[in-house]
Amino acid sequence: MRKFDAVVIGAGAAGLMCAAQIGQKGKTVALIDHSEKLAEKIRISGGGRCNFTNVKVSEDNFVSEKPRFARHILAKYTPQDFIGLVQRHHIPFHEKHKGQLFCDHKSDDIIDMLAAECNSGNVTWMRPHSVTAIEHGLHGFSLASTAGGIETPNLVIATGGLPVPKIGATDFGLKMGRQFGHRIVEPRPALVPLTFSDAVWEPFKALAGLALPVRSRGSELDAPWFDEDLLFTHRGLSGPAVLQASSFWNPGQALSLNWSGADSVDTFRNHMQQACVGAKAQFDNWLAGLMPHVPKRLMQAWLDQPDFAPLRTRKVAELGKKQLHPLADAIANWQIHPSGTEGYKKAEVMRGGVSTEDLNSKTLESRKVPGLYFIGEVVDMTGWLGGYNFQWAWASGYSAALGVVQRIA
Numbered sequence: 001m002r003k004f005d006a007v008v009i010g011a012g013a014a015g016l017m018c019a020a021q022i023g024q025k026g027k028t029v030a031l032i033d034h035s036e037k038l039a040e041k042i043r044i045s046g047g048g049r050c051n052f053t054n055v056k057v058s059e060d061n062f063v064s065e066k067p068r069f070a071r072h073i074l075a076k077y078t079p080q081d082f083i084g085l086v087q088r089h090h091i092p093f094h095e096k097h098k099g100q101l102f103c104d105h106k107s108d109d110i111i112d113m114l115a116a117e118c119n120s121g122n123v124t125w126m127r128p129h130s131v132t133a134i135e136h137g138l139h140g141f142s143l144a145s146t147a148g149g150i151e152t153p154n155l156v157i158a159t160g161g162l163p164v165p166k167i168g169a170t171d172f173g174l175k176m177g178r179q180f181g182h183r184i185v186e187p188r189p190a191l192v193p194l195t196f197s198d199a200v201w202e203p204f205k206a207l208a209g210l211a212l213p214v215r216s217r218g219s220e221l222d223a224p225w226f227d228e229d230l231l232f233t234h235r236g237l238s239g240p241a242v243l244q245a246s247s248f249w250n251p252g253q254a255l256s257l258n259w260s261g262a263d264s265v266d267t268f269r270n271h272m273q274q275a276c277v278g279a280k281a282q283f284d285n286w287l288a289g290l291m292p293h294v295p296k297r298l299m300q301a302w303l304d305q306p307d308f309a310p311l312r313t314r315k316v317a318e319l320g321k322k323q324l325h326p327l328a329d330a331i332a333n334w335q336i337h338p339s340g341t342e343g344y345k346k347a348e349v350m351r352g353g354v355s356t357e358d359l360n361s362k363t364l365e366s367r368k369v370p371g372l373y374f375i376g377e378v379v380d381m382t383g384w385l386g387g388y389n390f391q392w393a394w395a396s397g398y399s400a401a402l403g404v405v406q407r408i409a
């Protein structure tokens with residue numbers, strides 16, 4: 001039976017940060033992971049360049065039953081703290097749009113940095129190894145694992161969410177949550193492309209590969225509008241606009257898209273009406289001129305729809321509010337019904353997970369089982385696209401490490 005001050009299960013973003021911090025504070029810590037390769041999700045993130053944080057992060061950038069739960073944890077370890085770490089390791093990086101920070105070279109830079117941080121904390125690596133059973137008694141936790149028996153008073157679950165099972169994602173963390181009496185907020189794919197039935201998608205199938213800037217919004221009441229790029233695919237819609245909105249979309253409900261270039265339906269209606277005055281052009285040419293950012297192929301597919309086809313060859317001067325307003329509404333607030341998502345194979349994150357209601361909002365320690373911690377994506381705290389999920393992983397790993405160290409002291 002090996003004994004450690006703490007054991008972290010899952011050597012991904014949150015687990016690496018947590019183990020390194022515990023070790024660097026002079027405590028013995030083992031880090032267990034079942035995957036052959038270290039931190040594959042970091043490796044594939046950000047198109048291979050890891051969008052490792054965002055210059056501005058708050059609880060407003062998260063989807064959760066209780067986003068405010070993240071406030072203290074995000075304040076304890078900020079993007080500037082992580083940027084400082086990246087700079088100390090001389091990793092070159094750059095800012096892309098909306099404050100997103102990416103490595104100049106490869107995501108491996110971040111993995112190597114975190115592994116070096118673990119090594120400087122003398123973390124005991126146990127990988128590839130699996131934990132087969134966990135029991136909790138008076139003196140803490142007893143683990144059965146493929147590396148033998150392990151005892152510890154502090155156990156951190158950092159096994160992530162369900163997306164991309166082929167690189168090692170499992171439901172281990174959710175099972176542990178249930179085993180120890182925590183409520184699980186229904187997990188589902190988020191930051192995920194949306195799909196459509198053949199009937200709905202037929203007019204747009206030929207547009208696969210086409211991209212344009214839009215405003216997008218999921219179906220939930222508190223869903224924000226996102227100004228991002230939309231991408232048409234063979235099966236539906238993707239691109240940052242749809243990934244963002246997907247985290248706020250519920251099956252059976254509509255996705256809202258505004259590709260008018262105006263910020264709202266009213267603005268676009270007014271813009272259309274003003275542009276109408278004195279216009280002599282044929283309607284389809286006039287509309288294309290009104291929205292130069294819209295690719296011609298999309299405009300054509302749109303105007304081929306039965307509701308709008310009769311307008312195509314009309315003179316703009318002949319059209320009144322009765323014809324223009326429904327068209328303005330359809331473009332600036334397109335209500336389209338996805339049939340589903342591309343699922344965990346393509347999702348970037350899992351929404352839902354271990355409810356925050358029974359976790360300490362400073363340390364992420366369980367209120368039900370002392371010494372048990374949940375960090376990273378397994379917790380019901382899902383970031384927007386843009387580096388927020390990694391910042392949650394770093395910050396939650398850091399806060400749990402402080403909690404563990406205080407508990408031992």
Ligand SMILES: Cc1cc2nc3c(=O)[nH]c(=O)nc-3n(C[C@H](O)[C@H](O)[C@H](O)COP(=O)(O)OP(=O)(O)OC[C@H]3O[C@@H](n4cnc5c(N)ncnc54)[C@H](O)[C@@H]3O)c2cc1C
Pocket residue numbers: 009010011012013014015032033034035038039040041042044045046047050051052053129130131158159160161163164167168169170171172347348349375376377378386387388389390391393
């Ligand atoms: C394609 C893609 C791109 C992404 N890009 C970004 C990005 O650029 N920026 C951003 O902020 N977020 C991004 N994300 C999300 C981000 O990767 C995750 O939110 C983050 O990695 C979660 O950290 P974690 O430590 O909780 O889980 P993970 O990093 O997934 O780590 C979990 C670890 O636990 C291990 N594990 C799982 N089950 C077991 C088990 N039963 N036993 C032992 N070990 C186990 C896994 O092998 C893994 O190493 C991306 C995700 C995907 C899929």
